[in-house]
Amino acid sequence: MSWKSKVRRVDPYTAGEQPKDPTVIKLNTNECPYPPSPSVAKALKELSEPGTYEKNRLYPDMDASELVNALAAKYDVDPEQIFVGVGSDDVLSMSFLTFFTNGKPVLFPDVTYSFYPVWASLYRIPYALIPLKDDFSLDTERFVNHGPAAGSAELGCMDENGEEHPFTVRSSEDLGGIVFPNPNAPTGLELPIEETEKIIASNPDCAVIVDEAYVDFGGTSVLPLLRKYDNLLVVQTFSKSRAMAGARIGFAIGNRELIRCLKDVKFSFNSYTLNMEAIKIGTAAAGDDAYLQKITSQIIATRENFKGELRKLGFTFPDSHTNFVFAKPPADKITARELFQKLREHKIIVRYFDKPRTDEYLRITIGTDEQMKAVTKALREILGE
Amino acid sequence: MSWKSKVRRVDPYTAGEQPKDPTVIKLNTNECPYPPSPSVAKALKELSEPGTYEKNRLYPDMDASELVNALAAKYDVDPEQIFVGVGSDDVLSMSFLTFFTNGKPVLFPDVTYSFYPVWASLYRIPYALIPLKDDFSLDTERFVNHGPAAGSAELGCMDENGEEHPFTVRSSEDLGGIVFPNPNAPTGLELPIEETEKIIASNPDCAVIVDEAYVDFGGTSVLPLLRKYDNLLVVQTFSKSRAMAGARIGFAIGNRELIRCLKDVKFSFNSYTLNMEAIKIGTAAAGDDAYLQKITSQIIATRENFKGELRKLGFTFPDSHTNFVFAKPPADKITARELFQKLREHKIIVRYFDKPRTDEYLRITIGTDEQMKAVTKALREILGE
Numbered sequence: 001m002s003w004k005s006k007v008r009r010v011d012p013y014t015a016g017e018q019p020k021d022p023t024v025i026k027l028n029t030n031e032c033p034y035p036p037s038p039s040v041a042k043a044l045k046e047l048s049e050p051g052t053y054e055k056n057r058l059y060p061d062m063d064a065s066e067l068v069n070a071l072a073a074k075y076d077v078d079p080e081q082i083f084v085g086v087g088s089d090d091v092l093s094m095s096f097l098t099f100f101t102n103g104k105p106v107l108f109p110d111v112t113y114s115f116y117p118v119w120a121s122l123y124r125i126p127y128a129l130i131p132l133k134d135d136f137s138l139d140t141e142r143f144v145n146h147g148p149a150a151g152s153a154e155l156g157c158m159d160e161n162g163e164e165h166p167f168t169v170r171s172s173e174d175l176g177g178i179v180f181p182n183p184n185a186p187t188g189l190e191l192p193i194e195e196t197e198k199i200i201a202s203n204p205d206c207a208v209i210v211d212e213a214y215v216d217f218g219g220t221s222v223l224p225l226l227r228k229y230d231n232l233l234v235v236q237t238f239s240k241s242r243a244m245a246g247a248r249i250g251f252a253i254g255n256r257e258l259i260r261c262l263k264d265v266k267f268s269f270n271s272y273t274l275n276m277e278a279i280k281i282g283t284a285a286a287g288d289d290a291y292l293q294k295i296t297s298q299i300i301a302t303r304e305n306f307k308g309e310l311r312k313l314g315f316t317f318p319d320s321h322t323n324f325v326f327a328k329p330p331a332d333k334i335t336a337r338e339l340f341q342k343l344r345e346h347k348i349i350v351r352y353f354d355k356p357r358t359d360e361y362l363r364i365t366i367g368t369d370e371q372m373k374a375v376t377k378a379l380r381e382i383l384g385e
Numbered sequence: 386m387s388w389k390s391k392v393r394r395v396d397p398y399t400a401g402e403q404p405k406d407p408t409v410i411k412l413n414t415n416e417c418p419y420p421p422s423p424s425v426a427k428a429l430k431e432l433s434e435p436g437t438y439e440k441n442r443l444y445p446d447m448d449a450s451e452l453v454n455a456l457a458a459k460y461d462v463d464p465e466q467i468f469v470g471v472g473s474d475d476v477l478s479m480s481f482l483t484f485f486t487n488g489k490p491v492l493f494p495d496v497t498y499s500f501y502p503v504w505a506s507l508y509r510i511p512y513a514l515i516p517l518k519d520d521f522s523l524d525t526e527r528f529v530n531h532g533p534a535a536g537s538a539e540l541g542c543m544d545e546n547g548e549e550h551p552f553t554v555r556s557s558e559d560l561g562g563i564v565f566p567n568p569n570a571p572t573g574l575e576l577p578i579e580e581t582e583k584i585i586a587s588n589p590d591c592a593v594i595v596d597e598a599y600v601d602f603g604g605t606s607v608l609p610l611l612r613k614y615d616n617l618l619v620v621q622t623f624s625k626s627r628a629m630a631g632a633r634i635g636f637a638i639g640n641r642e643l644i645r646c647l648k649d650v651k652f653s654f655n656s657y658t659l660n661m662e663a664i665k666i667g668t669a670a671a672g673d674d675a676y677l678q679k680i681t682s683q684i685i686a687t688r689e690n691f692k693g694e695l696r697k698l699g700f701t702f703p704d705s706h707t708n709f710v711f712a713k714p715p716a717d718k719i720t721a722r723e724l725f726q727k728l729r730e731h732k733i734i735v736r737y738f739d740k741p742r743t744d745e746y747l748r749i750t751i752g753t754d755e756q757m758k759a760v761t762k763a764l765r766e767i768l769g770e
């Protein structure tokens with residue numbers, strides 16, 4: 001015996017690698033190829049000045065009011081409808097802890113953000129994986145039709161140890177909650193807002209979390225639905241479209257009561273999370289909508305171009321509404337795994353998920369036009385065109 | 386029914402208030418009255434410059450290697466012995482989650498940092514409160530003598546619902562773990578290192594976490610004991626002695642294996658927490674030992690002076706080794722609660738804990754000499770001297 005027998009056993013997460021070689025084209029973690037808004041540089045300069053940097057001696061504003069107010073103005077909601085955290089991972093994890101506490105299973109897609117099952121296991125929340133359809137679209141029916149009128153949905157539900165148990169859902173009372181990204185990752189596919197609304201409307205007795213990490217790249221946000229539904233929580237991030245993964249800022253928008261619950265749980269066990277620097281530079285970025293439009297439009301244009309090149313090379317892919325493409329190379333020429341390796345040899349790093357349903361695809365982040373031209377050139381060489 | 390039935394119920398934490406009025410003397414949250422090292426201002430300036438601020442587009446270094454290396458140099462340990470987090474709250478909370486998983490009770494003092502029972506409940510860890518002695522010193526015997534030779538300790542152990550159950554401890558195998566601050570908060574008292582060593586040595590089968598948030602104000606760190614014991618984790622923070630509560634940086638030092646476990650758990654569910662800014666300014670501050678010595682020496686001198694004034698006014702207090710004094714006003718003249726209110730009227734905010742054993746005391750943070758003179762003057766007026 002020793003202290004070692006009491007340690008939590010986990011499967012460590014494998015993050016996308018962060019190469020040090022500056023000549024590598026890094027398209028593996030869906031970062032933005034452009035810098036953040038120039039207002040961020042200005043805010044950092046101000047933070048360094050006498051009269052300001054000294055304030056680091058004080059605890060930061062636990063409500064991050066400056067940032068919250070800037071986001072409220074941008075999204076035209078009340079500041080009390082906004083919760084901020086250390087990246088959307090922190091916001092999502094806190095939401096699991098806050099809303100999914102009745103011991104019943106939480107539903108999410110089988111192919112989705114890899115942290116959902118991790119948080120569920122960590123907080124001992126049972127969950128049921130709802131398979132995407134063959135075309136990778138969300139199987140809306142299976143999130144909607146568990147009402148008594150429609151019969152009950154039979155699910156396999158996993159406990160915290162990953163063991164499966166049968167579970168019957170007659171209505172959303174029988175659920176812990178629902179969470180899915182829209183557009184989904186790593187597929188890039190968007191669920192039309194009418195379909196998302198069906199899921200929210202038919203599950204009034206549980207929270208429905210829509211993770212919109214990638215929505216700014218041409219997707220349609222469900223934020224307008226907040227006026228109709230009190231069970232909807234929308235989560236977004238500064239890490240992708242605002243080019244600020246390094247600053248760790250995420251946020252949730254929902255009705256006041258939902259947000260109050262999130263804040264109560266957060267403040268009950270970790271009051272101060274966003275540092276003074278994140279609050280300041282987040283506020284600066286949130287106010288620069290023109291820059292957000294500019295860089296996301298550019299990325300969308302580059303993506304659509306790149307899709308054309310991929311099609312010419314025989315790739316197939318779900319129609320991405322994100323800053324990445326989930327692409328399957330022509331099977332007669334090369335496997336995804338081989339292509340991943342070959343691209344590495346060309347100093348291009350993309351993401352390969354060696355798991356059922358995703359192992360024939362590569363997730364390629366959209367970089368600058370120049371970077372995507374280099375990728376296209378490398379693909380042509382590798383495929384021998 | 387609605388989503389509301391599935392929400393976690395918590396007692397929201399009441400943080401020390403953060404008054405906006407700049408004329409208020411704020412001595413309620415143990416912040417440092419001096420600014421952080423000038424190297425922090427320099428680092429922030431560098432962060433704002435072209436070539437650097439752009440890096441916010443990338444995820445931060447998940448290992449925070451720069452900061453870890455600076456801390457390793459300062460504390461003369463291997464970088465692999467260091468874990469960093471978003472304030473020591475994050476580090477402590479992660480340590481609970483990592484080390485206290487065997488379903489057996491964790492021991493900590495009854496009068497101590499208020500988040501210990503909160504994290505225990507949150508993660509469903511049973512715990513037993515070990516009463517401090519009447520003089521507020523830690524009852525070492527009750528953390529040490531549960532070996533078979535010494536008979537067993539009968540404890541009341543609380544489950545996550547706050548319900549008490551009897552529990553017998555024959556050895557540290559029967560424990561989940563041990564955690565206590567040294568010096569303790571809010572008492573300010575330090576346990577001599579020989580006593581702390583007894584606790585660590587007699588509990589080889591569980592992790593012993595020594596929370597040294599206040600050690601830099603004249604306390605003796607147990608860091609040298611790391612060479613002898615593999616079950617010791619030492620937690621410190623930048624929020625107090627480094628005057629950087631606003632930057633949210635905490636760290637733990639332990640043997641490589643212990644730290645590896647912490648990292649595995651952290652990376653399994655939230656990879657990126659410290660932002661790029663915290664890493665940079667933390668690194669700058671960690672390297673400025675001369676400044677740390679300068680401001681902590683000043684605070685110690687001010688504290689010792691203030692203790693003299695308090696004694697003259699008839700206050701009693703445990704002998705603080707921290708940046709605060711936990712002081713009991715002369716009972717024939719005023720209660721702690723009344724004094725708290727009277728000080729507010731003098732625009733001086735201190736901390737009052739309205740709980741058994743602590744409700745006759747005020748926790749007064751040590752500010753500048755000037756601030757403490759103003760406090761002494763106000764106390765004289767209030768007590769009618």
